[in-house]
Amino acid sequence: MMRPQRNGDRVPRHSDAGFSLIEVMSALVILAIAMTAVFATFISQQKSFTTQSRVAEMQQNLRQAVEYMSRDIRMAGYGIPDNVIIPNNIIATGVTSIRSLYPKDNTVGPDQIYILYLFDMDTNQRSTWNTALMASGAGTVTVDNTDGFFPTTGELVIVTDGINAQLFQSVSKTATALNFGGGVYQGTANNTYGLGPPPSTVAKARFARYYIDNTTDPAHPTLMVDRMGGAAAQPVADDIEDMQLTYGTDLNGNDVIDSGEWTPTPANLSQIRQVRLQFIARTRLPEAGWSETRPALGNRAAGTTPDGYRRRTYDIVIDVRNSGV
16 A cells, blocks of 8 residues: 655656767767768779679670681681682682682781681581482582572582582472572582582582671670671670781691781682681770770771770680691
């Protein structure tokens, strides 16, 4: 039972709980410092992650370019016994035949290269053979079958008897015949290169031009491949800024490439034994605070304007297995 309060009893006073203004301001300052540190760390980590992602993408583009081109360079001239007639000005003025490689050097920009070989290593796109003599002047070759040929794409076809070879562009087919004509390549068998009796090989041709397109989107130069059959060129690898090629030749027939036998402009293409392929790739976007100039590569001088792109170079020597006659 509570005792009743008397008039003389004192009521205890309770102090007001809280922080002073100085304490609040001090806490805000500490919090601001901590948040600034956290934010700075986040920005730094984000920048590092972005940079590493762009560098990884750049390196992947380099690997893609090298892998794609290396395969074709190694195969250059495969299955082709002699020079194949091509129309004038397809490669360069006055060039009317090719067997394996044709280089185009450029001292103020990226180089180009043309590659030709017979393609018969794919189960779904295998070669076939003729079942009757392809007479001179003929525009059709009868074959064992036309499985895997797609003439509606204007694909290129090589017919060779192992001594001579001729390049055609197919326009239609039946179950046992390929019809040529309508393209810039031979529509009928040439008199000089009339092909021998069956079985002569009839196979798809890989006739490719590799070049860098730096005009369609100058901010993103792209390694391109043109299959030379009339279809649009296709991208191979993005943000490839430069491509330089040098050719190792065996001038004296001793099967050794000496230092003086490397050149970007070989006089005798049948003496090419190796190709030195050099690339410069750059990040897709420039980076604030980063200043770099395109380095010299091959016989092309370095750039003169620093920019914000990071770059990587790739240098590889590729054996050419089929360039000799």
